[in-house]
Amino acid sequence: MVNQPDVYTYVMVPGTYPDATYVTPVAGQTRIFITESTGEIRLVDPATVDAALYLTVSDLHADKANGEHGLLTIAPAPDFAASGILYVYAMNAAGGLEIRRYGRLNATTGDPASMQVVLNIPAKAPSAAAAPELDGGWIGFGPDGHLYIMTSAGTPPANTSLAPPVSGDLTSLLGKVLRIAVSRDDFPADSSRNYAIPARNPFAASATSANEVWAYGFIRPRRASLTATT
Numbered sequence: 001m002v003n004q005p006d007v008y009t010y011v012m013v014p015g016t017y018p019d020a021t022y023v024t025p026v027a028g029q030t031r032i033f034i035t036e037s038t039g040e041i042r043l044v045d046p047a048t049v050d051a052a053l054y055l056t057v058s059d060l061h062a063d064k065a066n067g068e069h070g071l072l073t074i075a076p077a078p079d080f081a082a083s084g085i086l087y088v089y090a091m092n093a094a095g096g097l098e099i100r101r102y103g104r105l106n107a108t109t110g111d112p113a114s115m116q117v118v119l120n121i122p123a124k125a126p127s128a129a130a131a132p133e134l135d136g137g138w139i140g141f142g143p144d145g146h147l148y149i150m151t152s153a154g155t156p157p158a159n160t161s162l163a164p165p166v167s168g169d170l171t172s173l174l175g176k177v178l179r180i181a182v183s184r185d186d187f188p189a190d191s192s193r194n195y196a197i198p199a200r201n202p203f204a205a206s207a208t209s210a211n212e213v214w215a216y217g218f219i220r221p222r223r224a225s226l227t228a229t230t
Contacts, residue, residue: 055110095123
């Protein structure tokens with residue numbers, strides 16, 4: 001056995017980000033996106049010490065005392081350099097989970113008016129005060145070009161009021177890894193479902209299970225790394 005040294009890469013960026021939730025590179029550039037739970041997405045260039053506000057995401061759940069909240073993560077589209085499309089994963093003001101799509105005004109400024117809801121998962125309770133404690137949440141594009149979405153089961157482990165547990169309930173999108181195709185819309189009559197179901201999703205043809213489900217049985221999935229898909 002050969003011991004390999006640990007290798008770390010550190011990037012120094014200007015400013016302070018007390019509510020930072022995620023950092024992701026911009027494909028083909030040296031710049032990075034930094035997100036804050038309060039809704040700010042900053043486009044940072046470490047080389048020039050420039051940290052410009054790219055986009056402010058509004059209509060967010062802002063109760064810091066009740067678990068994670070607000071803006072969770074983002075995922076630039078695979079063709080972001082050409083399209084400027086950015087996908088945002090957030091807890092909305094009603095306490096539900098939302099995937100949103102934004103365009104841009106120019107290379108350094110997103111367009112808040114372009115917002116379109118791609119997927120909405122309503123809160124389990126009717127009020128934002130009872131919104132789920134997320135403890136995670138992630139979106140990212142796989143090598144297949146589809147968008148993968150990780151959702152929390154939405155309740156503390158001590159809560160035993162769910163029967164069956166929501167993470168194993170195939171009619172629920174919570175406690176799952178979801179996979180959707182964002183290049184087309186299979187639900188033109190539904191303004192909260194602007195996506196399609198990949199044909200090879202495990203439950204794509206099911207009439208009783210959520211077609212979006214790729215994997216299930218999770219409590220609080222936080223991050224993922226995708227190297228191969230089917």
